[in-house]
Amino acid sequence: MSQQQPEMNMSRTPLAPKPMLPPAQNNPLTPKRLLRVQQQELIVINSDSECDSECEGETNYGDQSVYIVDMDVEKENVPEQSPKVVDEDLIITFSQRANVLPHARYDCPVHPFQPTEVKKVPIHKNFLTCEQCYCYICDKPALQCAMWTVTEVCHCNSHKNNDYWRGLRDVKLLGFLRYFDITLCEMDTRFREAEVMLGSFTVELAKEYSFFMRSSVVYTHNYTPVYECVWTFLNKADGQEDKAAAVMRLGAAMRFMAHTQPAGPSISHCPKASATTAKVLLIERVIAAVQQQMVLADFDHVFSGKLNCFYQVKIPLPSPLMWRLKMRYWNDPLLVSVLRGQNVSGVQGKGAKKDTLYEELPVILLRVQYLQKHYRYRELYRYLRVVLCAGVSSAELTRFQEVTDFIPLYMCWTAEFAEAISQFSTSSRRCPTLRLTPFFFRLYLHILETGTAPVLDAELPTQATLATAKWEKIIGAEPQLHTRLVVLSLRVMKIQKAIYSDSSCWEALLSMVNTPRDTPVPLEKPSALYLQDARMMVRHELNKGLHMDNICVPAALVAMYPRQGLLLMMTEALAMRITNSLLVPAIPVVNTFKDNEWAFQWLCDSLMSYSPDAYLSFMKGLLQELQSASIPTAAVLHDATNAVCACGKICKSNKGLRTHQRSSGCKDGDVSGTAQTSAANASSQWLLPHPLSYYYPSLSVNINMTH
Template identity: 40%
Template sequence: MMGTSGGSEEIIILSDDEDDKDTSCLIVEVEAVKKTVGVLPVSPQDEDLVVTFSRRPDVLPHARYDCPIHPFMPTDCERTAPMANNELICDQCFCYICDKLASLCGMWCCSGACHCNSHNKSDFWNDVRNTALLGELQRFNLTLSEVDHHLRNADTMLQSFRDELSALFSSIPLDQAMLPDYNINQQDLSSRYGPVLECVTLFLNKADKKNSRAAAIMHLGAAEEFMRHFQVLGFMGSSSAATTSETIIMLLHRVISSVQRRIVMGDITPLFMQKLQTFYQNRICFPADMRPLKNRFKCFIFGRNLSPVFCSLTIRPWQDVLLVSVLKGQNVSGFRKDKGKKDILFETISVVLLRTELLQLQSRYRELCRYLRVVLTDNTTLYQHLQDLIPFFKCKLGEFGSALESLFPPASPPASRFTPPIFLLYLRIFETATAPRLTVSQPEQLCFSGASWEPIKDAVPLKRSELVKFALKAQRCSLPVGSDPQCWASLLKVVCSPHGSPTALPVPSQQFLHESRDAVIDLLNQQGYNIQISRCFLKTYPDQALLLLVTGALGVRILQGSFSPALPVLHAYKDNLWAFQWLCEGMTSSEDRLKSFLKEITQESSNT
């Protein structure tokens, strides 16, 4: 670098080469840069601005350790006396423990407590705060952010229940609670423990009216209390109290069933559900002889098998990976490999019933069908009832073709368990493309007479030929359906008029009537549930052909044995007496059965 003296400019040469024309030589010229400071002009409005009043800003409510007026000295767990000036407060200081104004805190400077020293950086004071604000809810390992006014109300009710229950148990002498068998009878049991059971029942009734989370907390809290008290009395181990013990187990069953319902049907998060499950596992004490049954699905009390008592709270959340994949149709096997372990979709029947109910209420019928196909459960009878509803759920989707396939699978078809009312229900669904608005768990509930029927979205009624095929298949599958005159009469009403018209069908030619007899016999002689109606049979007189097919099947049924009442069948033909005559002509091979059938009609007509 070369420089000049005085105020002359400086030239900086970044090179040791004297040839300044070389590319390695860089010359930087430095010029003086005048800095200008912007000054805003004074406006006339500024000249008129005058400050007439000022005040200090308002101090918002705050914890004592955040007070802007009085300094705070934090300590970890000092309770004996106030530290430094921690007891000093302003008008807006709150007690961190009590969550109220410090001036209202009774333990602010109390020796052994000293809430004035509390702050949020200490684990000790945080535990004290949680205990004070959570109350009984701390046993559920809840955080303050999870607690709302519903849970606080539940906490208050639980504390009151505990006091009342303790008073009732205290009134029972310990020696009376463990009387031997020969000193106790049912009347003594009722008078001694009746108030206790009544108290528990009333509390559970109140809990049922709360929202999902509060109800679950109240039920489990109540279960902990009454199970603990009965264990202290030695009641559960006394064979003399078997009858009342069953009542206690039924109360426990009610608790578990209610909590299961809240978990599945309510808005309980997976984290909250996990805390409920942990509380159930760790806090509710079962008698020693029943501890292995705590998570089993049936409880055996004193060697007697009660009706199924579900004592498990192990429930998959709706967000469970396997459950979600099944509902979305991504998993059709019901199991997956998770870190080398096989995860199987197995749930208690109570949970399966609850999921079935909720999915129906949400009109998620497709997901419900997927779920019912693959889930495994512990009650095969109730599970069979649910699976028999899959065709109905498919009808609600408007998928009549798929519903028919579900009714007649090769093995154990649901149609084989049809009753006449269920058959008539499906016949109406397929004919009208409407369905009852119901939430059901077994097929018999579909026949509720008070249900309102509504159109099925995007559904198209079955063609008449498909409707007849369905009916004939169902009659083959189910003996009660094939033997019921009302089922035959309803089917005849469908095929006795042209597409719902009240008029009778035109009488076909004699040649067609003659040729149809052999064709009908061939169709009815088809084996199995799969009945195929040829196009040529329906070509000339399609409506009349279907009527003759149903009439031919009816004739076969009448020839098999007694058929009563017969009059509804005759009325179903309306003005199509030519078809009834065709029926009678086809039964001439068994004159005794024909005469018996006609005699039955005559007697029924004379009695009406």
């Protein structure tokens, strides 16, 4: 008790009569005070202060010790006792015999026990018991032990200091769990329940297997009942706690893997009917479940080591299946060094001690799932960059590549945008650009532009889950400059033709450079001299060749007009794309230019300079898209001397137009004349000079931009 608490609450309970003590003046042990503060306990305050004997009525609590003595006895049955001085520091004021608690027979305080290794007959008086004696072997009251005095196995002689009795106790209490080297200290309710279920399963399985093995000339051996018995037990194991479930699965595997197929007729068309094929199905399920537990349940290395020793020694597995269960623990030195970024090669040691990070595809997928679930994205992409898949089939290797293609996505979640971008330019076999789809191209473009990313759930990401995922801000991420994104996009398009041909990818790119998110206003039209010089610069840069590293944004292009320069470079690249093949659908791409009409004029001029036929095909396809969308007065061409069919055909006169329609079967009517757009759609029309007006001065086009 400290000096800050000098008062004791001794008035809560009426004081009981004080125990008999010598007077203070005659007590050689003074200063001591014995205070009763409750009827059920004694508090002895022992002080070494010299002033205690001098100050009557006062108590010094400076260096005192408090002793609480339980008094849970019936006071009337306890005779009063005189104090007994043991030594100069201890005085006994009260004592009674302790209650006898449950104990093993060899610890009985009532009946002496004679240790012995004899198990045939009771020795001395070892068979005598008190009410609290327990059997060491059965772990239950001795009076309930059926083997207490049975000849050859006298449990009354058992004790903990003999190997035989300890082994017999382990067999009795641990049962099947002794094969896993599980100790009694580790035994809990879940393990006991698992052991009971394993015991019942063993009996039932033995009956089914015995019926399957019966020999008869006319009997057809059918393993299906045995298979269903094991399958039902494995279903029960799925509902248990992780450690208990692992013990039940491997225990069942130990039993059924010892089965053999007897000679005689069998059902060949059913894999479950043969012990040989049915065991493969069952062990595949067991291995898959144990693999999942070893990774996701994160067992401690001690328990994992016990499982490892069990299936290597007790289960007769073929070498390929045995290798599948030899997984690295999470505390494996090589795996830990890779996750921490200390090892970037996945190789450790040299010569005979060389260790390479090889893992089965199911294990790789489970590790990815575990790390992703716990948001450990940095460790995840470090692991995927170096791990090697031990699979040999093409399907496994393809699946492994699909997983490694998400390395840039995990890098983005750690705000390492520069590292993510570099992954698309690497020349390694794991470069995701070779397998990049238009969907993921748009996904990465949006992530790098906005600094946000889709939230990943516990499952492996797919296009379906990412398309509906919620987007969140990446902590510490800075959106990338458009210059860098344009260069990245052009390099990817040089490699991946699917992205180069996809209209939605061009729409995403042109939307980014036409209307930047930070300043969503139309861009100012550059000077004519700049437009002339810019055309030569961007054509020279885009025509360098197919080597992706050769593409860059000229400094002179973005020196005076940085945003306009990027827009012109992408517009020129689009013109080259349309020249090579028709762009479908074209309306969404054209609609990105609605705020920058001068850029669309640039596109039309570039198309006419490359190929007038490509330009006419582009316009024809655009008009057909508008008509198929049922847009009224989608395109209106005015021409005093020429006539243009809805299919895009330019005729010299209306007569020539009608001749063309009869021969080609066009029935949409001509789009020449004085047809005007309705007033309802007039406000949504985007009117641009048609580039053909350079060659046909009276020709213009009016395109609806609302769709």
